Amino acid sequence: MSMFTIAWKDIKIRLKDRKSFITLLLMPIILTAILGSALSGVFNENGSLPDLTAGVVANSQDELTDQFLQDTLQGKELKESIAVKKFSSEPDLKKAIEDGKVDAGLVFPDRWGEALLKGEIEPVKMLKDPGKDIQFSILSTITQSFTNRVTTVSAASRVVGNELTSAVPVSNQNLESAGTMKDLSGKLTEIADSKENGITSEKDGKEPLSGMQYYAAAMGAMFILFNTTMGAKTIIQERNTDTLARLMISPIRHSSIIGGKFLGTFSFTVLQFTVFVIATHFLFGVNWGSDVAQLVLLGIAYSISVSGLAMLLAGFMTEEKTVDSIGGIGVQVLALLGGSMIPLASFPEAMQQFAGIAPNKWALGGLLDIMNGTSWDTLTLPVTVLVLIGLASLWIGSLKLKLR
Structure with a gap:
């Protein structure tokens, strides 16, 4: 039970943190409303070809x-x-x-x-x-x-x-x-002379995504990524106050401590994702797709990825200010690279391929597919990539934490 006790403690601390609440829960909802309304004209929502x-x-x-x-x-x-x-x-x-x-x-x-x-x-x-x-x-x-x-x-x-x-x-x-x-x-x-010109403007049976839908998925993917910084800072704070050291020398197993820290970030990330999806659906009418199970699966996979990256960051960083600066800049770079700010279709082909290193790119792509109505096979690749990123990061991060 020690692992769950540690995780619950971290969740309560983050829920009481007003800055964390505003950054991770309110800001994505506000930005979704602004961007989704202001930039809806950028998206051709009637299914026709772009001019x-x-x-x-x-x-x-x-x-x-x-x-x-x-x-x-x-x-x-x-x-x-x-x-x-x-x-x-x-x-x-x-x-x-x-x-x-x-x-x-x-x-x-x-x-x-x-x-x-x-x-x-x-x-x-x-x-x-x-x-x-x-x-x-x-x-x-x-x-x-x-x-x-x-x-x-x-x-x-x-x-x-x-x-x-x-x-x-x-x-x-x-x-x-x-x-x-x-x-x-x-x-x-x-x-x-036939009129079959290779491209027509007929619909494929799926309604095109609206600007509000796109930026709901984009803002959700971006702000969930901030949990890497928040989760890492929680661990570093406990390390600097020797709380982590006391846990390490206690009878609690090392794996339970690492698992508790990972589970705390994971649980908060799942909570953030759930609140964001429900809020945008009822406040702005965002359609997140007809298959809730697909949405749950992708949300869990992305949460695993983000939580693992938080452990990786905590393993290599020792100062909170360093995590804030590097983590903040890194999240913004990944957000831009992964299509959270500008749709990936606007990037050159080489940049679109390079964007594969951004976990939010896989999460955003999966969310858009779910919104558009997709098969389970389509989600195999993004879910697998996200889970592997999370588990690999957790393993490396736990090795580094063990040495301190």
Whole structure:
């Protein structure tokens, strides 16, 4: 029972700490209300594509190029989301992108469409604004989809034409190859002209997340991370007042002391997570998903991770001021890196990969998936990563504490 006694003592101390209460319970709720309301416009909550301004350089136009620009990019499906601006030269287009007037650009080679019909693929040069990865990806997908469709159609036409003219002599079979090819070409052209452009704005059956939902998950993940600092400071305070030393020489087992400290931080973190979810749901109407069990599992996994990191921090730090400064800065860096301040989709691809070191990134991603309605398989990776981070940190931290 010693482990639970130690944990309960730590919980009572933290509940009586007014600063801890305000920081970990009230602040995330207040910031969620502010950010969720103020930045809700950043999120496209109607399920449509984000607005995109595409710059185009096509000095030598042909029928196929005109078809792509007018019927595809400015067709009924995409006209409301994509605006096309034409430029006379590539330098002019680059300057427009640098000035923020254009999100992404296309530079077409001379007679691009005619070359495609002949099977000569000349790639379209694509220009991007480094801060508009999503818009660039959309434009790139549409262009590639159209190119692949046209090259497939032209290749099929050529192959069938060659087979018709070489397999059976026309004079013997009265085969009207010209008429057949014309009919085939017409049918294949219908396929090439289809409105399936690779990207549509139809819903996938799931409601898009609102700004309030995103920042509720983001603020929750960030402020729970502050428990690493709070938990470490509790242990350091007891070490500096020799309370921890007296516990170490008492009949209480070392594992019970370490377990009690870990369990105290873990229990407070679970409590904070529970209060935050309930408060945001009833105060702001935040929908945390339909599967409460998934939410509980992820909350427990994240609490294990945070509690383990608190033990790790306490094992390597000896002064409360050091924990405050390093812990505070570290939490803010991890919050930014993990998407709690700015959505990860706004970061370059390399930065998104590097963000995997932040535990709050895994927690935030899992929470957003749960809100959107996900399967249990999807949660396997984030839950596993969070638990492993917590257990590894607990093990290393306990070894360091044992030596003091």
